[in-house]
Amino acid sequence: MELRTLPAVFCALFAISYFKNAFKVDAQRVTLAVQLETMQSQITELRSDVDTLISQVQQLRGEAGLATTPVPEIEYDPSEYIFAHCRLLPNAGIQRDLYEPIVGDIDFKQKASGGPLSVKLNLYGFETPNSLHGMHVHSYGDLRRGCASSGGHYKPRGYDHGGPDDQIRHIGDFGNIQADETGSISSEITDNVATLIGKYSVLGRTMLIHAGPDDLGRGGDAGSRRSGNAGVQLGCCVIGLSDGSAWEQK
Numbered sequence: 001m002e003l004r005t006l007p008a009v010f011c012a013l014f015a016i017s018y019f020k021n022a023f024k025v026d027a028q029r030v031t032l033a034v035q036l037e038t039m040q041s042q043i044t045e046l047r048s049d050v051d052t053l054i055s056q057v058q059q060l061r062g063e064a065g066l067a068t069t070p071v072p073e074i075e076y077d078p079s080e081y082i083f084a085h086c087r088l089l090p091n092a093g094i095q096r097d098l099y100e101p102i103v104g105d106i107d108f109k110q111k112a113s114g115g116p117l118s119v120k121l122n123l124y125g126f127e128t129p130n131s132l133h134g135m136h137v138h139s140y141g142d143l144r145r146g147c148a149s150s151g152g153h154y155k156p157r158g159y160d161h162g163g164p165d166d167q168i169r170h171i172g173d174f175g176n177i178q179a180d181e182t183g184s185i186s187s188e189i190t191d192n193v194a195t196l197i198g199k200y201s202v203l204g205r206t207m208l209i210h211a212g213p214d215d216l217g218r219g220g221d222a223g224s225r226r227s228g229n230a231g232v233q234l235g236c237c238v239i240g241l242s243d244g245s246a247w248e249q250k
């Protein structure tokens, strides 16, 4: 080999190795891009699996009464009152011969700064004079299948069922209400646990009245600890915000 051809040979060798490396890098890049795309689609799939699982868990929690679906925060003037209303109707989800045609209004009033909740009842249509009926807040304001689709007792804190004066009770365990001799109820009660405000607000949830008395968790069985064995769900309604006029009316 002549000396003067050496630089040309070196140049050629260098060019060959450069392009070889460049091709190698390019091929690696293509492989990585394909892997990345595969991983991205796997992540998307996993995300939708997780979403499905979350909604299944949420549904199960709702059925168990452990719903924690947050109520939107509302800014109130703390010096004002908050009012809510609920138009009670017979349970559309049960056989006609099981339900008593109870109807009426349930009104709520509470200071926006907190404190006890006043509940005014004006209900009619109970068939047995002087009968006792369990009354509770159930988890959801969903009445698609009558009262049954409102879920279990609203118990975001997970405690056992109890009476209104018990330390251990659900948020909306109002205990028993009693019909008079004409099958009507006109009364006002005060509760220190149920609230219209904050994280555990009963707004948007269901007020439910049962055919039988609530044993207040003292029945000694699982049903008692879960819901007070108050029997058939006679009637229900969804608690919604209202102005003060409904409260003043009766």
Ligand SMILES: [Cu+2]
Residues within 6 Å of the ligand: 134, 135, 136, 137, 138, 153, 208, 209, 210, 227, 230
């Ligand atoms: Cu109930």
Ligand SMILES: [Zn+2]
Residues within 6 Å of the ligand: 136, 153, 160, 161, 162, 169, 170, 172, 173, 226, 227, 228
């Ligand atoms: Zn309860």
